[in-house]
Amino acid sequence: MRILYLLFFLFTNAFCYSQTYDFDIVDGVLCNTCWEGAQGPTYNTFEATKFAWSVKQNSTITIASGNKNGYVPNGKNTTIYTNKIFALESTFLISINSTGSVHYESGSSGACNTNTTTSSTLDNLIINGFAGFSDSPCGITARITRFRPSNLVITNLNLENPNNVCGGEMVNLSVNGAGSYPVVAFHWQYSVDNSTWIDLPIAKNNRAITGFSIQELLGNSHINYFNKPIYFRLGYIGRPFSDTFTITYSPCAPVAERIFYKDPKCNADNIQAIDVFFDRDLKQNEDISIMYVVDAVNGAIFFHNTAIIESFTFDSEAQKFKYSFPNLGKLENGHTYNIKYQTRLNEQNTGALESTDTPFTYVDPEKLSFTTKGELPSCVGGNDGFIEITITNGISPFHFYKDGVEVSAEVNNGKYYIKNLDAKNYSIKVTDAADCIDKNANE
Incomplete structure (x- = not known):
C-alpha cells in the first residue's frame, strides 16, 4: 500500500505542475566584426536609422519588442526570462524591420533594409533551443535562444535504493510535469563520464517515465561499468534541462567472466561441456535460483537448471570459481548462445546477469x-x-x-x-x- 500511495502522490503532483520555460532574447545591431572566415575576420559596418523588432506568442501576445529611430548604436542586448508559461499549442513569431546601410571593408557601401518574419512551434523551440535571426540580414538580430523547460526534476521510482541499481534490474526514472509539457521536453540522455551525452533509445525516450536496464543502454560492455556511476539528465546536446541524476551500477552477483564450451565429439552427440567461470564464490546466504543457456538471437532457453546453486567449485588451474552444466544435450547448429542467471541474497532477488561478452557458438560436427x-x-x-x-x-x-x-x-x-x-x-x-x-x- 505504501508504494501505491507514493506513486499516486507522484502522478497527482505531476499533472498539477505548470509548464514553465526559461530563455533569453537577444536583439541589436551587429558591431564591426561580422563573420570569421577562412582568411580571418571581415570588417563590415552596419548602420541603422530605424530598427523595430518583436517576439510574439500566437501572433497576438507580445513577449518582447523594441523600436528605435534615428541613429541606432551598434551593440546587442540580452534579456533573461524565467518561469514563463506557454500553452502546449503555442507558436512564436519573430519579426524585424530596419532601415540602414552597410559599409564593406573593400570601400563600397549601399542600402541594407529588412522587413521579414520567422516562426517556430513550441516543440521546435524545445528541441532546437533557438528561433529567430542571428546577425542577418543587414547585421540585425532578434532571436530567442537558450530555450528550455524550467524546474524539471528527475526521481527514481525504485524508492528503496534510488541511487543504486543491480545488474539486470530495471531502472525506472520519472520527471515532474507529465501532461503539462510536450513530450519532447522529456528527452532523456545518459553518460558514463558525465561529459559525453547519448540519447536513450527511441523506444525509451520522450516520455515522463522511462524504464530500462543498464545492459540495454551499454550492450555487451556493461560489465566494464560495474561499481561505477552512470549519469542521467533531460535535455539535448549542450542544453541540459535538469540536474544530473547519478546511479551506481553494481553487479550484486558473481560475474561470469569466461565460458568454456566443448563441442559434441560426433554428429548428433550431446555437448561435452559448458563450464562457467565466475569472479568470486557465492557469499553466505547467497545463491543462484536459476541458470540457463539462452539463444543470443531468438531468446530460446536451453538446459534450464532450477536447482538452487549455493556454491561453486574452485578451479585451481584457472584460479576461478566454476559451475558446470549437468545433463547437456543439443542446440541449434550455428547459433550463438549466452548464459543467464538470477542470484538471490536471503531468498530475495539481487543481480540478474547475462554473459553477453563471452558467447559461444554451437557447432554440430560434420556427419560421417x-x-x-x-x-x-x-x-x-x-x-x-x-x-x-x-x-x-x-x-x-x-x-x-x-x-x-x-x-x-x-x-x-x-x-x-x-x-x-x-x-x-x-x-x-x-x-x-x-x-x-x-x-x-x-x-
Whole structure:
C-alpha cells in the first residue's frame, strides 16, 4: 500500500505542475566584426536609422519588442526570462524591420533594409533551443535562444535504493510535469563520464517515465561499468534541462567472466561441456535460483537448471570459481548462445546477469556417411575379391576396419578399396578424424 500511495502522490503532483520555460532574447545591431572566415575576420559596418523588432506568442501576445529611430548604436542586448508559461499549442513569431546601410571593408557601401518574419512551434523551440535571426540580414538580430523547460526534476521510482541499481534490474526514472509539457521536453540522455551525452533509445525516450536496464543502454560492455556511476539528465546536446541524476551500477552477483564450451565429439552427440567461470564464490546466504543457456538471437532457453546453486567449485588451474552444466544435450547448429542467471541474497532477488561478452557458438560436427559395394573373387576359392567404399560425407583422415581389425585401404579416384578378400561376409567400419562412425551404416 505504501508504494501505491507514493506513486499516486507522484502522478497527482505531476499533472498539477505548470509548464514553465526559461530563455533569453537577444536583439541589436551587429558591431564591426561580422563573420570569421577562412582568411580571418571581415570588417563590415552596419548602420541603422530605424530598427523595430518583436517576439510574439500566437501572433497576438507580445513577449518582447523594441523600436528605435534615428541613429541606432551598434551593440546587442540580452534579456533573461524565467518561469514563463506557454500553452502546449503555442507558436512564436519573430519579426524585424530596419532601415540602414552597410559599409564593406573593400570601400563600397549601399542600402541594407529588412522587413521579414520567422516562426517556430513550441516543440521546435524545445528541441532546437533557438528561433529567430542571428546577425542577418543587414547585421540585425532578434532571436530567442537558450530555450528550455524550467524546474524539471528527475526521481527514481525504485524508492528503496534510488541511487543504486543491480545488474539486470530495471531502472525506472520519472520527471515532474507529465501532461503539462510536450513530450519532447522529456528527452532523456545518459553518460558514463558525465561529459559525453547519448540519447536513450527511441523506444525509451520522450516520455515522463522511462524504464530500462543498464545492459540495454551499454550492450555487451556493461560489465566494464560495474561499481561505477552512470549519469542521467533531460535535455539535448549542450542544453541540459535538469540536474544530473547519478546511479551506481553494481553487479550484486558473481560475474561470469569466461565460458568454456566443448563441442559434441560426433554428429548428433550431446555437448561435452559448458563450464562457467565466475569472479568470486557465492557469499553466505547467497545463491543462484536459476541458470540457463539462452539463444543470443531468438531468446530460446536451453538446459534450464532450477536447482538452487549455493556454491561453486574452485578451479585451481584457472584460479576461478566454476559451475558446470549437468545433463547437456543439443542446440541449434550455428547459433550463438549466452548464459543467464538470477542470484538471490536471503531468498530475495539481487543481480540478474547475462554473459553477453563471452558467447559461444554451437557447432554440430560434420556427419560421417559411406556406402559399400563388394566384388567377388574372379574364380572359386580365389582371394582377389574387394570391397569398394564411397565416403559421401566426413572429415579425413579416415580409418577402416574389417571384422573389427584396422586395415589399410587403397585410394583410387576418390574411392577406397579393401582388397585380397575371400568370398564371405565382412563387417566394415569407417571412422573419421574424431573417431566418429556412420551411425546409420549397416555393417
